[in-house]
Amino acid sequence: MRVVMFGFQTWGHRTLQALLASEHEVVLVVTHPTGDGEYERVWSDSVADLAAEHGVPVLLRERPDDDELLASLKQAAPDVIVASNWRTWIPPRVFTLPPFGTLNVHDALLPAYAGFSPLIWALLNDEKEVGVTAHMMDETLDAGPIVLQRAVPVGPRDTTADLFGKTLELFGPITVDALAEIASGRTDFVAQDRTKASFFHKRAEEDIRIDWRWTAEELDRLVRAQSAPYPQAFCFHKGRRLEIVQARVSAAVYGGTPGRIFYREDDGVAVVAGADARRGRSKALLVTRVRTSDGVELAAPEYFRTMGGYLTSHPE
Numbered sequence: 001m002r003v004v005m006f007g008f009q010t011w012g013h014r015t016l017q018a019l020l021a022s023e024h025e026v027v028l029v030v031t032h033p034t035g036d037g038e039y040e041r042v043w044s045d046s047v048a049d050l051a052a053e054h055g056v057p058v059l060l061r062e063r064p065d066d067d068e069l070l071a072s073l074k075q076a077a078p079d080v081i082v083a084s085n086w087r088t089w090i091p092p093r094v095f096t097l098p099p100f101g102t103l104n105v106h107d108a109l110l111p112a113y114a115g116f117s118p119l120i121w122a123l124l125n126d127e128k129e130v131g132v133t134a135h136m137m138d139e140t141l142d143a144g145p146i147v148l149q150r151a152v153p154v155g156p157r158d159t160t161a162d163l164f165g166k167t168l169e170l171f172g173p174i175t176v177d178a179l180a181e182i183a184s185g186r187t188d189f190v191a192q193d194r195t196k197a198s199f200f201h202k203r204a205e206e207d208i209r210i211d212w213r214w215t216a217e218e219l220d221r222l223v224r225a226q227s228a229p230y231p232q233a234f235c236f237h238k239g240r241r242l243e244i245v246q247a248r249v250s251a252a253v254y255g256g257t258p259g260r261i262f263y264r265e266d267d268g269v270a271v272v273a274g275a276d277a278r279r280g281r282s283k284a285l286l287v288t289r290v291r292t293s294d295g296v297e298l299a300a301p302e303y304f305r306t307m308g309g310y311l312t313s314h315p316e
Contacts, residue, residue, distance in 0.1 A: 005083075007084040028076040074097070081094070105134050120160050150170050236313070
């Protein structure tokens with residue numbers, strides 16, 4: 001089939017690699033201009049460069065809604081459009097243009113975790129598996145019929161970076177396999193159960209702020225979800241920002257007031273956590289590595305020279 005691809009960053013790059021190596025003909029690539037966002041510097045594999053290396057025409061767009069782009073798409077005459085990590089709304093006049101429609105590849109097990117940052121939200125919510133869905137695009141974001149879906153398990157100490165690596169490996173194969181299903185003439189793809197749908201917003205500063213009323217288990221997942229290269233979970237110590245780089249749930253139960261810097265345990269420092277901590281029924285968050293406001297990373301026992309005092313959610 002003749003394929004036009006809309007894609008960006010490492011996800012789009014991996015998808016385009018698979019398409020170029022397949023039996024399909026990539027006739028045009030549409031990608032976003034390179035920006036200076038933090039995540040763009042991390043997941044920076046260039047879709048535009050890869051397309052150019054293979055002689056595929058490239059168009060740069062923030063939004064694919066102009067008449068010039070539509071004319072270029074009509075001239076390219078694709079049988080199908082593939083979208084992978086495309087950041088903005090694709091209008092119906094574009095996604096319905098090819099005779100086989102538009103296939104979107106999303107890093108979540110839809111209908112849950114539509115929208116943004118699905119791996120981070122899934123890890124925060126203690127999901128046991130994550131994955132990738134290839135579905136047909138319709139008027140509602142990430143809501144069209146499912147062509148294929150593949151899952152990978154979430155390990156007990158996985159970080160979002162680990163899950164990124166696991167799911168990235170699925171992007172190319174699921175795209176090519178889904179196109180085979182579409183090319184076969186199948187149209188009986190599985191409608192998403194909207195009663196099980198969830199839609200998540202982009203992560204922001206407030207979403208990585210530590211609330212010590214959360215349980216130690218929840219805070220452990222937050223730290224792992226916001227592992228490098230993602231912005232790291234933070235709190236404040238003596239009025240200065242402190243990032244929690246590594247942590248786990250304590251072995252012992254520690255009672256008291258949430259946020260109290262309490263006790264050395266093994267290679268870490270136990271910080272009281274959980275709304276019910278005063279009842280003496282909660283584990284603590286065992287902080288093992290921190291990063292100071294001036295960028296110095298230290299083992300927690302090296303940073304916390306003495307016990308006592310509090311970690312807070314906001315400057316005192």
